[in-house]
Amino acid sequence: MGLKVLITDDTAFMRMTLRNVLEKNGFEIIAEAEDGLQAVEMYSNLKPDLVTMDITMPNMDGIEAIKRIMKDDPEAKIVVVSAMGQKTLVIDALNSGAKDFIVKPFQPDRIVEALQKVGSS
Amino acid sequence: MGDEKIKFNENKLDVLRELANIGVGNAVTALSQMLNEEKIGMDVPIVDLVLLQDVPEMLGGAEQPVAGVYIESHGDLSLTFLFVLPLDSAARLITILVPDSIGDFDEMGLSALIEVGNILTGSYLNALSALTNLRLMASPPEIAVDMSGAIITTVVAEANIADDKVVLLKTSLNAFESHIEGHVIILPGSDALSKIFALLGIR
Secondary structure, X not given: OOOEEEEEOOOHHHHHHHHHHHHHOOOEEEEEEOOHHHHXXXXXXXXXXXXXXXXXXXXXXXHXXXXXXXXXXXXXXXXXXXXXXXXXXXXXXXXXXXXXXXXXXXXXXXXXXXXXXXXXX | OHHHHOOOOHHHHHHHHHHHHHHHHHHHHHHHHHHOOOOEEEOOOEEEEEEHHHHHHHOOOOOOEEEEEEEEEEEOXXXXXXXXXXXXXXXXXXXXXXXXXXXXXXXXXHHHHHHHHHHHHHHXXXXXXXXXXXXXXXXXXXXEEEEHHHHHHHHHHHOOXXXXXXXXXXXXXXXXXXXXXXXXXXXXXXXXXXXXXXXXXXX
């Protein structure tokens, strides 16, 4: 049975792209969140194995969402997938509890490997 | 508005051109990865003090229908980004990115354009941040399909640009194999330029 993933991104196109890549590689997408607020709620209701998290989103950004999810579940496995790859931001995300940081545009291999690695840790 | 007082000499414009080159170069790399295309041409960036009313001409005319993705950066610098594509290029971009699309400007098509704008801007900001050590965050993008004149008017209003003369950075991108052309326009916000020049030690 594939690992259950919650996808978080404000762009429908990116959610679709991630879904296609991950489903092809054996992951099960259990939900899609459009912003950090939805991600926090869905995490709490669905308890996915893995979360992909964008940073730039309306209502609640990814860093804030990571902090809230980690507060409720310190074991949460969150991988950031964002166009913003600046050093300070990457450090913020990792310090907040993200396990990896992937900069868009990404190669499918990169994200599959990252989720497999984090998922099995 | 601190930037009115900046005296723009060739030296300063050259610095901005170089920054624009580096930033957009990074963005072009990202775009070529998204399109799976090796050769994306980039014109030498135009950096100039222009009258806002002249900007639509630079995009093919005020009545030219275009798709425009608009993003504001905040954090240490405020910059306005506009990624503009003529409609036929926008449609071609959508067919490349969205499986089974015929180039419609439907929800998924527009979303794909938004994401391209997002990634181009992110690449630019990442490069600028690496050079200057500034923290540069972007807003969620907005998109409009309209005449270029209308889009410029809206962007100017939303970005609160009060001057009629602005420093404009414009680069044209050309994906030769896919026949897609687009323009990246960057309007520095108030004080952005003085901050950059101060950081780089340029008088």
